[in-house]
Amino acid sequence: xxxxxxxxxxAGLRVLLVLTxxxxxxxxxxxxxxxxxxxxxxxxxxxxTTLVGVHREGDEWFxxxxxxxxxxxxxxxxxxxxxxxxxxxxxxxxxAIAQRxxxxxxxxxxxxxxxSASGLDPHISPTYAAxxxxxxxxxxxxxxxxxxxxxxxxxxxxxxxTVNVTGLNRAVERAVRG
Numbered sequence: 001x002x003x004x005x006x007x008x009x010x011a012g013l014r015v016l017l018v019l020t021x022x023x024x025x026x027x028x029x030x031x032x033x034x035x036x037x038x039x040x041x042x043x044x045x046x047x048x049t050t051l052v053g054v055h056r057e058g059d060e061w062f063x064x065x066x067x068x069x070x071x072x073x074x075x076x077x078x079x080x081x082x083x084x085x086x087x088x089x090x091x092x093x094x095x096a097i098a099q100r101x102x103x104x105x106x107x108x109x110x111x112x113x114x115x116s117a118s119g120l121d122p123h124i125s126p127t128y129a130a131x132x133x134x135x136x137x138x139x140x141x142x143x144x145x146x147x148x149x150x151x152x153x154x155x156x157x158x159x160x161x162t163v164n165v166t167g168l169n170r171a172v173e174r175a176v177r178g
Contacts, residue, residue, distance in 0.1 A: 094108045
């Protein structure tokens with residue numbers, strides 16, 4: 001009976017060691033190696049994907065939903081709508097966006113001031129995109145109608161309509177370059 005126990009213990013230890021090497025060393029090393037391949041990233045922005053919200057600085061870009069993490073990164077918040085600190089953050093964001101867009105605070109949509117769960121959501125409401133059109137058109141020099149067309153081309157969805165900011169900003173960049 002003791003020998004059976006020892007055999008099982010050694011078998012378990014071997015499995016533990018093999019899985020530790022596979023999942024703790026080889027897999028992370030492989031992921032790190034693939035992430036270093038050329039062409040996967042450009043200017044610290046993942047290329048060929050619109051599944052991740054990319055925060056770009058500057059008034060020539062459409063802005064995604066805010067992130068609870070600073071600087072914009074993945075991270076949520078445990079603050080709820082009844083938290084006084086949360087209310088202050090939302091009010092501050094609303095005032096900043098209203099000033100940037102030149103509109104009354106009441107015209108700022110909710111998704112412009114509330115963070116997504118991960119901070120990486122690439123989608124905003126068509127209302128928030130429309131609010132940003134005049135600024136983006138003015139700063140980039142593109143006609144406002146052309147910017148609205150780019151918004152429409154990046155609008156989709158099933159249950160609700162959303163605008164993909166990552167795809168939209170790439171379209172704006174292509175349009176500006178000519």
